[in-house]
Amino acid sequence: MSRTYLITGASSGIGAQFARSYARRGNNLILVARRLDRLEALAAELRAAHGVEITCLDADLGDRAQVNSLLARIKEMNLRPDGLINNAGYSLAHTFTTTTAKQQLDFIEVCVAAPTLLAHGLLNDMLGQGFGRIINVSSMVAFSPGASGHTLYPAAKAYMLKFSRSLAAEVGAKGIHVTALCPGSTESEFQHANGMDAVLKTHPARFVQTAEAVVEAAIRANEAGREVIVTGLFNQIAVAAMTLLPDGLITPLIRWGAKKYQLKE
Template identity: 75%
Template sequence: MTASRTFLITGASSGIGAEFARQYATMGHDLVLVARRLDRLEALAAELGDKHGVTARCLAADLSKRDDVQNLLDRLEGQAVDGLINNAGYSLAHTFSHTSTQQQVDFLEVCVTAPTILAHELLSGMLTRGFGRIINVSSMVAFSPGAAGHTLYPAAKAYMLKFSRSLAAEVAAKGVHVTALCPGTTESEFQQANGMTKVLDQKPKRLSQSTDSVVAAAIRANEAGREVIVTGLVNTIAVAAMTLLPDGLITPLIRWGASKYQIPE
């Protein structure tokens, strides 16, 4: 990308989302930053404006609320958005029976429905201009058979993976690159949001990736037109194992490993 573009990033107040903002700003691109915490967005916008001279528009929205998603789109009316980073997300660490129906519905709204709506509504402008970039943040667990705890998380991330690949097949020849980013454990506030901090503090940190390395790999892959990027050698090997090994062998291994990351009920 040589010309300045505008990228909309959800979940931009911290972690991977904030790092996407920093790296695109470094490249000279303007931003639309979306999250619930407007104060954090404004601080980040000021930082990037001062440092890189880019324009960063801040829009507060709770993506679990369908009205907020529509309001976000209404506020974007007339603004060309060249890239969409569907990053906002979280997990519910407890088992399915220890959460409420509303908690699970809100999770699906944020992690499945809102990204789908945003991609659909912004895609037409990208196709008209013959240029677009979409990165859907999935996870390496999209390839897993699932385990106790975080019940809908693998399914939601598998959806983002398959959605990305199908959409890429439709629009790649029209100047729009679609990529599913599938990282493993990444240094961010994700664990604080789902109450896993104490559990993960007891685990080795050597397999955790930095946000800057994950985001840099995602941007490179997206620019190259790759449909899927699994970040990190260990994660790549793990995904290969989940993909290639028989289900009867990989399922008990995954569930044994996942049991260490479940909050006791």
């Protein structure tokens, strides 16, 4: 049976790969991003390859009014998505006081408020039909103690992890699968957007996953009803260390290792 999946941040990277993977499975799509031209190009590619129905909607998820407008448009168009992929996100690679308050608040809008509002706005229809799929893109840093630079990123990703697990506890027995996807370094435009291209080029290739590997693992985990998926063996080992080792040991290690991911001021 064909389902309809709404994917945010679908114009590139992990979001575009979610679109490709769900379309390959014969599902219809609602693609959301700021760059409508890129969404339309991806939609044309996937329609031609898989014959699926695709709706492209432009929205800046950093603008609360546009998020509410997006939900209103979805309702007006009677699209009724069966699944939601909260993928849109980015990071601010500078320290807290070298960014503006607006930059930090915009980050919270995109990475915390928008996923919450979209899930809240779409979940009742999923409950009504007794079927729903939600994947919230978190990160392996959700398990970390935090470090200098990217100040709110671990907190936002920890929120997505805990939000997903709490939501799964509420709706898991009602046909709704909720999964927190926690990848590590992934081939995408994420590093370009936050100015970290040069730094990530020094990252050992064995630690960097393809977007396809991350997405396929996420979809399998979500269909199986898993609440959390950490993708990649090295990432799983790192998360186990962050979870099991004493804070006094793991915190200095994390903060030492994180220094190379902070842009110089």
